[in-house]
Every structure is written in C-alpha cells, then in structure tokens.
Amino acid sequence: METGIIPDMPYNDIPWNLPRRQLLGRQTTDLLREQIARGTWTECLPPERELCATLQISRHTLRVALKQLMEEGIIKAEHGRGNLITARSRRGKKAFEASDIGLLLPGSLDRMLPIHVVWINHLRAMLAERGCRLHLFHGLKYARRDPSSALKQLVTRQKHKCWVLLLSDEPVQRWFQDNKVPCVVAGSIYKDVSLPYCDLDHRAVCRHAAGLLLGRGHRRIALLVQKSRLAGDVESEEGFAEGMRRSPHGDAEMLISNHDATAPGIANAVRRLMARKPAPTALLVVNPFHYLTATTCLTRLGLRVPEDISVVSRDGETYLSYLLPVPTRYEIDPRNFAKALLTMVLEMLESGATSKRTVQLMPACIAGESVAEARKP
Numbered sequence: 001m002e003t004g005i006i007p008d009m010p011y012n013d014i015p016w017n018l019p020r021r022q023l024l025g026r027q028t029t030d031l032l033r034e035q036i037a038r039g040t041w042t043e044c045l046p047p048e049r050e051l052c053a054t055l056q057i058s059r060h061t062l063r064v065a066l067k068q069l070m071e072e073g074i075i076k077a078e079h080g081r082g083n084l085i086t087a088r089s090r091r092g093k094k095a096f097e098a099s100d101i102g103l104l105l106p107g108s109l110d111r112m113l114p115i116h117v118v119w120i121n122h123l124r125a126m127l128a129e130r131g132c133r134l135h136l137f138h139g140l141k142y143a144r145r146d147p148s149s150a151l152k153q154l155v156t157r158q159k160h161k162c163w164v165l166l167l168s169d170e171p172v173q174r175w176f177q178d179n180k181v182p183c184v185v186a187g188s189i190y191k192d193v194s195l196p197y198c199d200l201d202h203r204a205v206c207r208h209a210a211g212l213l214l215g216r217g218h219r220r221i222a223l224l225v226q227k228s229r230l231a232g233d234v235e236s237e238e239g240f241a242e243g244m245r246r247s248p249h250g251d252a253e254m255l256i257s258n259h260d261a262t263a264p265g266i267a268n269a270v271r272r273l274m275a276r277k278p279a280p281t282a283l284l285v286v287n288p289f290h291y292l293t294a295t296t297c298l299t300r301l302g303l304r305v306p307e308d309i310s311v312v313s314r315d316g317e318t319y320l321s322y323l324l325p326v327p328t329r330y331e332i333d334p335r336n337f338a339k340a341l342l343t344m345v346l347e348m349l350e351s352g353a354t355s356k357r358t359v360q361l362m363p364a365c366i367a368g369e370s371v372a373e374a375r376k377p
Contacts, residue, residue: 024057025061025065028057028061031055033069033072036069036075039159040158041157041159042159043157046158048062048063050137053139054137066083069083099130099161100160101127101132101135101161101345102134102135102154102155102162102163103137104138104154104163104168104172105137105142105166106140106168106172107138107142107167113315114318115317115318118334119334119341120338122339123164123338123342134164135160146171147171147172162183162345162348164184164186164341165185165186165187165195166186168185168187170190170231173190177193177195183195184198184344184354185199187231187232188230188232190234194357196344196356196358198337198340198344199360200315200361200363201363202233202235202236203236203239203242204239204362205314205362206314209240209330210239210244210284212371213282213312213371214243214247214252218281218374219253219374220252220279220280221252221254221281221282221283222256222284223236223256224259224266224283225237225259226261227260227261236314240254253280255273257270263293266293270297274301281310282310282374284312285313288314288317288329291320292323295323306370306371307372307375310328311328311371312329312371313328315329315331316363316366324369325368325369326370327369328369328371329365329368330363330365343359
C-alpha cells in the first residue's frame with residue numbers, strides 16, 4: 001500500500017471521501033499545478049525519480065498526475081528534455097513570486113538524526129506562517145568528491161531564494177560559496193569557508209565535557225568520534241583537546257579514537273581503547289546513537305557504567321532519557337534552533353545577507369547517572 005505524503009497540503013482542501021490511491025493522485029496533481037503557478041520550476045519539471053523521492057509517492061501516482069497536467073495543457077513531454085512547462089495554471093491559488101527555501105542533505109536520509117527532523121518540522125511551520133515553503137532535497141550525487149555538476153543542475157532547476165545546507169561536506173560548502181548561491185549552513189563550516197551558519201557550539205561542549213570529567217577525577221579520557229571529518233566533529237576534537245590541555249593535572253591523558261560509524265566499527269574502537277594499559281576511565285561519545293553501541297559493547301566486556309567507566313554523550317536525543325543509567329548529555333530545544341535559523345533565513349530572503357554570520361547555541365548539560373568519581377588505582 002502506498003503511503004506517500006504530499007508536503008504542506010492544506011487540511012481543509014483534502015477530499016477525505018476519495019479512495020486512497022485516487023486521493024494521492026489528486027493531491028499530487030494539485031501540488032504540482034500550484035508549484036508551477038508559484039514559479040518553483042520555470043522551464044521543466046524535475047526528473048520523475050527526483051519528484052517521487054521529494055513527494056514520497058510511487059511513479060504510478062506521479063504519472064497519473066502528469067497525465068492530468070498534460071491534458072490541461074500545463075506541461076508537455078519532450079524526448080530528451082522531460083516534462084516542459086508550457087502554460088501557467090490559473091486554477092487553484094493565485095500565482096505569486098515564490099519565496100521558497102530548499103533544504104539540501106548530501107547523501108541519504110538516514111544521515112539525519114531524529115532531532116534534525118524535529119527542528120526541520122518547526123522551521124517548516126514557521127516559514128509557512130510567513131507564506132514560505134521548505135523543500136527537502138537529498139541524494140548521494142550531492143555527496144560525491146566533486147558534486148559541482150549535480151549542484152549546478154539542482155540550483156538551476158530549483159529557483160529557490162535561499163538554501164539551507166544540512167550535514168554539508170566541504171565540497172558542497174565551497175561550491176555554494178564560490179558560486180555565490182544564497183544559503184545558510186545548518187551546522188558548522190569548514191576553515192576558509194565564510195558562509196553564514198547556525199550551529200551548536202561543539203567546541204565549547206567538548207571543552208566543558210573534558211573539564212567535567214577531569215573534575216570527577218578522571219585522568220585518561222577518550223573521545224569517540226567518526227572518521228567523517230565533518231566540520232562539527234573537527235571542532236569537537238579541538239574543543240576536547242583544549243579542555244584537556246587546560247587541566248592542571250600533569251598526568252591527564254587525552255585519547256581520540258576514530259571509527260567508521262558502523263556498529264562493528266564502533267565496537268572495535270571501544271575494544272581497542274579498553275585493551276590499552278592503562279585503559280581510559282571515561283568516554284566522551286560524539287553521536288548519541290553511537291553512545292548506545294559503545295555502552296552495549298562496554299557491557300559485553302564486563303564493564304559497568306558508571307561504576308567502572310563514565311560515559312558522556314555530546315548530543316542529546318529523546319531516547320537517551322529512557323536508558324539506564326540515564327546518560328549525562330548536552331541538549332538543546334530544537335524549536336530554539338529552528339527560531340535562530342529562521343531569523344537568518346528571513347534576512348537572507350529580504351536582503352540577500354544576514355546581520356550575524358555566526359550563530360552558535362550552547363546546549364544545556366543534563367546531569368544523568370552515567371558519570372561517577374574515578375576509581376582510585
């Protein structure tokens with residue numbers, strides 16, 4: 001059974017008495033007609049595969065909608081060029097200049113954490129109140145070593161006034177900067193990149209976490225971080241190193257263990273750390289889902305949290321509050337993140353620039369039960 005979701009369809013406009021498949025076909029037709037009228041696409045529609053992924057519908061449902069638009073004379077199929085826009089629809093809402101925002105996620109959707117989905121939904125609702133729409137685009141072609149061709153095709157086809165870059169790799173950020181495409185980075189930026197960005201202060205978080213663990217008597221502390229070299233992870237390493245260097249204890253030892261972000265890779269990294277002589281007495285884990293894998297591996301090794309080893313999660317997720325012992329973690333209200341990002345996006349829409357190129361939010365430290373005083377040798 002098809003379970004497509006048509007974004008931003010007004011509740012009162014949905015004919016609930018229609019069969020499910022017919023309902024989806026009508027919703028798709030109305031949405032495509034409206035987006036053409038708004039000027040979202042000016043020359044031709046995106047490829048069918050891209051539309052199916054964006055609207056979360058099957059190709060059959062999409063083709064039913066395209067057939068209807070062809071019958072109305074709004075589009076026509078041309079070999080080698082796709083579905084060309086031949087006329088603006090006068091049905092539905094009155095056409096107006098689009099104020100649409102594209103949210104780009106290089107790679108697959110499974111890169112997103114649940115908290116990303118929450119603040120994206122808040123941002124979408126806040127923009128909708130101002131007559132703007134948020135559209136999500138994702139794909140492995142944007143995560144290539146050289147994504148320039150795919151990015152050029154995307155921004156040429158999708159005439160958005162501003163882009164939000166989520167989990168963006170360095171080549172993506174540099175392409176948007178070099179081509180002067182209006183955007184805001186939802187996350188950290190790389191060195192020598194001057195794009196406006198809104199992010200959590202990962203450097204300050206990891207510096208604080210190092211101080212927290214040192215204050216509880218831990219002297220051998222390890223940072224568990226994936227090899228992605230995302231800008232936020234790089235800042236985490238630097239902040240962790242700063243916190244450890246500030247220690248007045250000459251015997252404080254910093255360890256950084258990289259892994260491939262898979263469960264076996266995380267487990268191997270934990271086993272290698274705990275095989276050291278002497279082993280670390282505390283772990284700072286960058287990703288909240290990797291926290292779960294790491295603590296499970298510690299249990300398999302016969303180690304108890306926090307009696308034998310203390311563990312802190314750099315980021316928060318709702319599920320962490322259901323674990324026992326409850327993890328010590330750093331959390332932020334996703335709505336506050338969405339508000340901060342909204343301010344930057346609206347300024348970009350109005351003037352093409354932002355008054356603040358850098359917005360960093362400090363999460364609150366949630367004292368859980370996963371940190372204890374270090375055991376004396």
